[in-house]
Structure formats: C-alpha cells, structure tokens
Amino acid sequence: PRDWSSDVCSSDLMDFTGSDWCSACKTIKKKVLTSSEFAAFARESLVLLEVDFPMQKKQSDAQKKANEALSDKFKIEGYPTLVVVNAEGKQLWREEGYAGESPKEYVAKLKKISR
Numbered sequence: 001p002r003d004w005s006s007d008v009c010s011s012d013l014m015d016f017t018g019s020d021w022c023s024a025c026k027t028i029k030k031k032v033l034t035s036s037e038f039a040a041f042a043r044e045s046l047v048l049l050e051v052d053f054p055m056q057k058k059q060s061d062a063q064k065k066a067n068e069a070l071s072d073k074f075k076i077e078g079y080p081t082l083v084v085v086n087a088e089g090k091q092l093w094r095e096e097g098y099a100g101e102s103p104k105e106y107v108a109k110l111k112k113i114s115r
Helices: 023-033 035-044 061-073 101-110
Strands: 013-017 048-052 081-085 091-096
Touching: 013 023, 013 061, 023 101, 048 061, 081 101
Parallel strands: 013 048
Antiparallel strands: 013 081, 081 091
C-alpha cells in the first residue's frame, strides 16, 4: 500500500504544506487527503509525497534542503499547493489553496489529469 512519505522521490502527487501552522493545509489533509475515498484512489493511482514546511516540528537539515529544492523547482508561492508530476518529473497539474471540495470531488478532479 502507498502512503505519505517524506522521502524525495519521483512522485505523482506532491503536497506542499505547512502542516503545523497552515489552517487550509490542515483542513485539506483532514477532509480529503486522509479520507478513505481518497486513500482508496491513491493506493491504486498515485505515489504520494508530503513536502512540509513546519514552524514547530523538527526536520533534519537534509530534509529542509530537499524540501526547499522541490519548492524552488515547482515555484511554490503558497500553501497548500498540490502538484501532480509524471515519471519524468514534468508537472501535469497544480492547485493552490483548498476550496472545500469533498473527497469525491477531489478524486474526480485528479482522474481528469492525462498522464
């Protein structure tokens, strides 16, 4: 089964988040990203990577550097930002913020992305 990872790898869905300070980040994680419907879809369709920029939670220097490199590469300007990439690392889709979609609506949106 696939799960959120902090390893930097060739991912399908990257969640750029401020896990311990960003209220929209906390909401999308609680309402969508950890829902059973999203988890079932992700298990079959995505490799997930959480790219976290916390204020209180400790991270290694290597993790901070890796997260900053990904943030720079994908020109992240706000949180949450979700980015879908293909196996070559090419961005296929991105969305900044969270508009309150249900897990079903979010999964439908992701299914429309051509890989």
